[in-house]
Each structure stands twice: as C-alpha cells, then as structure tokens.
Amino acid sequence: MANLQMKEAALVYLDRSGGLQKFMDDCKSYNDSKQSYAVYRFSVLVNPSDVVELDAELGNHILHHPLKAAQVFQSVCFVAVKTLSLIGQLQTETQISIVLKLTHLPALPSYSLDLCEFPLSSTSRRFYMMQGIVIAMTTVTKYTQGARFLCSDEACPLSKGFQYIRVHVPGATESATVRNDFLCNLCSSSLQEDRKFRVLGDKQIVEIITTKALHAFQGDCKKQPFRFQSLSIFLRDELVNKMKIGNEYKIIGIPVCIKTSQTALCVEANSITPYTAKVPSGISDNFRCLLSLTSASCWKFTAVLANVFAAQIVPPGTYNLLKLCLLMGLVQTSDGNRDPQDCLDILIITTDTLLVDRLLNYSMNLVSRGIRHPVSTEVFPTVSRNKYGTGAVSIQAGSALLATGGVCFLGDLASHKKDKLEQLQSVLESRSITVFIPGKKFGDDIDQQMTFPIQCSFWSFVDMDSSSRRTVQKTSAPIGQMDCSLIPANLVEAFGLLIHCNESSSCHPLLPTVQHTLKKAMDPEGLLYLASKQFTTEDFQKLLACAQNLTIEFSLEAERMIHGYYLASRRIRADSIHGSKLSASALKYLVSLSEAHARLNLRNKVLKEDVLIAALLFEMSLTLKY
Numbered sequence: 001m002a003n004l005q006m007k008e009a010a011l012v013y014l015d016r017s018g019g020l021q022k023f024m025d026d027c028k029s030y031n032d033s034k035q036s037y038a039v040y041r042f043s044v045l046v047n048p049s050d051v052v053e054l055d056a057e058l059g060n061h062i063l064h065h066p067l068k069a070a071q072v073f074q075s076v077c078f079v080a081v082k083t084l085s086l087i088g089q090l091q092t093e094t095q096i097s098i099v100l101k102l103t104h105l106p107a108l109p110s111y112s113l114d115l116c117e118f119p120l121s122s123t124s125r126r127f128y129m130m131q132g133i134v135i136a137m138t139t140v141t142k143y144t145q146g147a148r149f150l151c152s153d154e155a156c157p158l159s160k161g162f163q164y165i166r167v168h169v170p171g172a173t174e175s176a177t178v179r180n181d182f183l184c185n186l187c188s189s190s191l192q193e194d195r196k197f198r199v200l201g202d203k204q205i206v207e208i209i210t211t212k213a214l215h216a217f218q219g220d221c222k223k224q225p226f227r228f229q230s231l232s233i234f235l236r237d238e239l240v241n242k243m244k245i246g247n248e249y250k251i252i253g254i255p256v257c258i259k260t261s262q263t264a265l266c267v268e269a270n271s272i273t274p275y276t277a278k279v280p281s282g283i284s285d286n287f288r289c290l291l292s293l294t295s296a297s298c299w300k301f302t303a304v305l306a307n308v309f310a311a312q313i314v315p316p317g318t319y320n321l322l323k324l325c326l327l328m329g330l331v332q333t334s335d336g337n338r339d340p341q342d343c344l345d346i347l348i349i350t351t352d353t354l355l356v357d358r359l360l361n362y363s364m365n366l367v368s369r370g371i372r373h374p375v376s377t378e379v380f381p382t383v384s385r386n387k388y389g390t391g392a393v394s395i396q397a398g399s400a401l402l403a404t405g406g407v408c409f410l411g412d413l414a415s416h417k418k419d420k421l422e423q424l425q426s427v428l429e430s431r432s433i434t435v436f437i438p439g440k441k442f443g444d445d446i447d448q449q450m451t452f453p454i455q456c457s458f459w460s461f462v463d464m465d466s467s468s469r470r471t472v473q474k475t476s477a478p479i480g481q482m483d484c485s486l487i488p489a490n491l492v493e494a495f496g497l498l499i500h501c502n503e504s505s506s507c508h509p510l511l512p513t514v515q516h517t518l519k520k521a522m523d524p525e526g527l528l529y530l531a532s533k534q535f536t537t538e539d540f541q542k543l544l545a546c547a548q549n550l551t552i553e554f555s556l557e558a559e560r561m562i563h564g565y566y567l568a569s570r571r572i573r574a575d576s577i578h579g580s581k582l583s584a585s586a587l588k589y590l591v592s593l594s595e596a597h598a599r600l601n602l603r604n605k606v607l608k609e610d611v612l613i614a615a616l617l618f619e620m621s622l623t624l625k626y
Helices: 002-017 019-033 048-054 056-064 066-084 211-217 285-293 300-308 320-331 353-364 418-430 467-471 489-494 511-522 530-534 537-548 556-572 586-600 608-625
Strands: 040-046 096-102 128-138 141-151 164-167 191-193 199-209 231-236 248-259 263-274 346-350 370-372 382-385 393-396 407-412 432-437 448-453 457-463 497-501
Touching: 002 019, 002 040, 002 048, 002 056, 002 066, 019 040, 019 066, 048 056, 056 066, 066 096, 096 263, 128 211, 211 370, 285 300, 285 537, 300 320, 300 530, 300 586, 320 346, 320 353, 320 457, 320 497, 320 537, 320 586, 346 353, 353 370, 353 407, 353 457, 382 432, 418 432, 418 489, 489 608, 497 608, 537 586, 556 586, 556 608, 586 608
Parallel strands: 040 096, 231 263, 346 457, 346 497, 370 407, 407 457
Antiparallel strands: 128 199, 128 248, 128 393, 141 164, 141 191, 141 199, 199 231, 248 263, 382 393, 432 448
C-alpha cells in the first residue's frame, strides 16, 4: 500500500512540475525514430522540498534511497507509456531507465561531503553535496548505458523478447553491466548479449580538491597545517564537458567505491552548479572615511592606498610605484567570467629580490586565487594516463589554470628553463594554451589536442644581481641602459607592465627598511605603524573584492584620450624600416590600466584622469623596454 501511495505521489508531482509533459515529449522523440532500443533513458528534474511537502515518504526515498525512488518513477512512467501508447517499441518496464536530477539538497551538515576529511569515506549510497576546484580531467570516452541479453538455449522462452536488460547504476563498472558469465534464471544456460541493441553514453572523469587546499600553493607559512585529498567525479551523458579545469563547482552526487589497483572513493555526479563567491557588502569605515576626505581629487585615494599598502612587509612610503601597480593588478582579477585580456601581467626588474618576493607573495594572498608556482611543478597543463584504466587520457592542471580568476606568481624568471619561458611568452600573447595528446602513446588511433583559455595574471621578477645570468644565453637587444639579457626581449615585451624597482639605491634612504626588517624579526606579529592598525589586511581584502565586482564604462573624454595617445605613440615610435615599435597589444594594456585605476577609486566610470595614470605607467614601461 505504501508503495502504491508513493507511485500516486510521483504521478501528481510529475503532473504539477511539468515533468509529465517533458516525459511525453521525450517519448515522442523515441517513438518517431522507429528504432528499438534496449533501454530508453529519461531525466526527471526533482525538487526535494516540493516532493517532501507532497509526500514525506517519497521525499525520504529520493534523498536517502535514490535507487528505490528511481524504481517508483520507473513504474509510473511505464504505466504512462502503455496507457497513452507513447512508445510502440517498448515491451518491458526494465527497458525504462529513470535518472532523477536533484535541484538541491537540504542545507544540513549531514548532506555535505567535506573534502578535508581524511580519509574520505561514505557508508550509504545516497546524495551528498560537495564543493571543489577542478584540477584534472580526462578526455571523453564511451560507456554502456544499457544492454539486452538473451538465453543461449533457443528452446528457452527467455531466448526472445526483452526479459534480460542490464542498465548502468551509480557506482557500477563496465563489467557489471556487460560481461559473458550471466546465467538464465529459468534454465541456467549462459546469456548472450544482442549487441545491436547496446546503448552507449559519454563518460568523463574529473578530479577536484577543496578550495582550502589552495593554501598549500600560496606560500604562506603561517597557515595551519591540514590534510586534503582529491576526489574523482564521474560525469555521464549530459554532464560531460560541463566542467572546466581551474573553475570551482558545487556538485550533487552519490559516493561509491571503485576498485582499481586500490579501492578509491569516487562520486557519480547528478548535477553541477558553478560556484560564485559572495561579494562583501561594503568597505571598512576607515576606507570609507578616507574616500570621502580625498574625493576632491581623482588621484589622492589611490596614492594613499599605495603609500600604506603592505605595511606588514615594507615601511609606508617605500615601493609606492610597485605597490600601486600591484593593487591595480589585483582589482583586475575576477571569478573567471571577465575577458582574459583584462589581466595585468607584471614583470619587475630589481636587485631587492627578497623584499620584492615578500611583497608579491603578500599581495597575491589578498585574492582567493593567488597561486605561488613551485619551480619543481608545471605552470601549464600536462598529459598523463588515467589511473582508472578507462582508456582515457588525464589532463592535469598546472599553476596557471589553478590560478583562474587570480594571480599566478612565477618567482624569479631566471629559475625557469628556456623552453618554459618560450611557452610562457606564447601564452602571454594568446591568453590560451594548447595541449597535444599523441594517440600512439596513449593507445588511440588519432592524435588530439585541447585548448584551454588562461584567465589569470602572471607576476614575476628578474634579479639584476643574480649570478645565474652567466648561465643564460644573452640576446643582442639591451633594454634601456640596464642589462636584462637574462630573459629574451620578446618575453619582456609580452608582459603588460615592466617596472624597475630598486629602493636600495642611493636615491632612497635605507634606514626605514633596515629598521622595519629588524623589528619584524623580533616581533613578527607586531603592528609597527599606525597605518597597519587603521587599514588591516582584511580591510584591503574587502576593498579589492568590491573593486573587482564593479561594472566599468568609459567616458567619451577617456576614450578619446586613450586613442589619441595610442595613435601618437605609434607615430613617434615608428621608422621606415621596422615600422612602429609599439605592439598591437598596447591599446589593450592602456584600457586595462585605465579600468584598474577607476576600480581602485571605486568608480564605475573611467575618467581622463584614470587614462593619464595609465599613460604614465605605460610610458615608464616603454622607456625601460626600449
């Protein structure tokens, strides 16, 4: 009786939610094809809250016994097909495969799977919600959705018809659906598959890690130690290619144990939703007061920001040019939905490598996706064999894709090999990377290639006093009056901003920096300046988050100034032999710099004053390059 009540509730829900009409439309498509299938697959969108209000027992089955709940909907749909004559070719109930697609899960701890738990474990095959960043994915392969088997004994009545139907269920391997040792329940003869009725679907495996795991790549030794492990997610059919490496998602799925060389917990994905971080409601009171006090000028607010920024690392008033550029670079980061061309790539020429390194490392940690690239790993995606033995190739995310929507800090460029620098130059110019997959090496007949957009800013520096310059082949093109021959001139050109940072020179007093370093060594957590107390790291994080999410438009005056400066610069930097020295990407950098200064001022419109700052910074960079 309880089962009958659940079937009635399922029918009522399908009718109310519009699911019954969608089911009938899907049946029409199958019927019009005039082709017989072993399995007819239907997706049913289910809102658990609505179902629980309609029938608590059915709602409980959907949340905690999804396979049994699918059987309830299967029976309802089979009766509908037969009653309304929707699919003429359908013979048995087992030919209908119902996939329940959940809209959400209850916001309760028992429905969440924490990827920081070690080891990951799950004892019940029910729905859980998890959240993570994609760090690897395989190419798409085929799997068996369903297959028809017949008794090998022709005298047996089960040697005909659709009595033996095998359908894939969450957690099942390919051998659980299709193999050659099944026996007939009636006569115990072996079953043989009728291959012309096999139904294939698409399959893809992705690996995710918790967002907290990014702390391991942020170079901050103050973070508390923790364990994390990746989790494999199986995507099937309509979910294939719905996830991108480097992006963060909320996933509803059923955890299952897969036995390969070792038993591993995986998840059969049911639904995927891109994750969007919450935007802070506003800036701190101190910043709001500062913005009001400096409102008479379009430059004062950003000047004060640069002056007091990172007072935990360097004394206020030092490295102001570099700090202004870093702040402008940070506000141009995003959640990955913005144009990759907006990214500001910064290269610093310096002899103060220790302080510059600390300053860049501190700055990149102010955004959610700041990745410090370890030299022993890869910056860009690499290819390897899939550990699950499915025949697919696994593509591993490098530091650049992990930093999607943020900053990838490369450290000293001289520490990277020549071929990696050439690859970096190509990426800076195209904002994409193409991964070549040799078919012969991975057991395929044809070669493949996959292209990934690179949506992060690259920061790096070059040590002018490094002894490693002697091991690097020099180029014939010096940059200004400085010897930057440790890196190719084309790579320098590919960076949007080139900054000469040398606060240890005779033009700058050393005493404040020396005093700061000694005091921080004695009291690492101490706040040495009033600015550190008035404008904390958390205050800057809120400010940057608000600035990043502003929608920016250009005023007519700003547009005219940018185009006028760009055209004039091309003209005065051109000669009859080589043409203009100004690259085609110069306009892009000018637009990005102007936007960044407007964002840092928390304005929605770019003014001519923003363009002026952009032009000044760009001129400094050009002077260093040429």
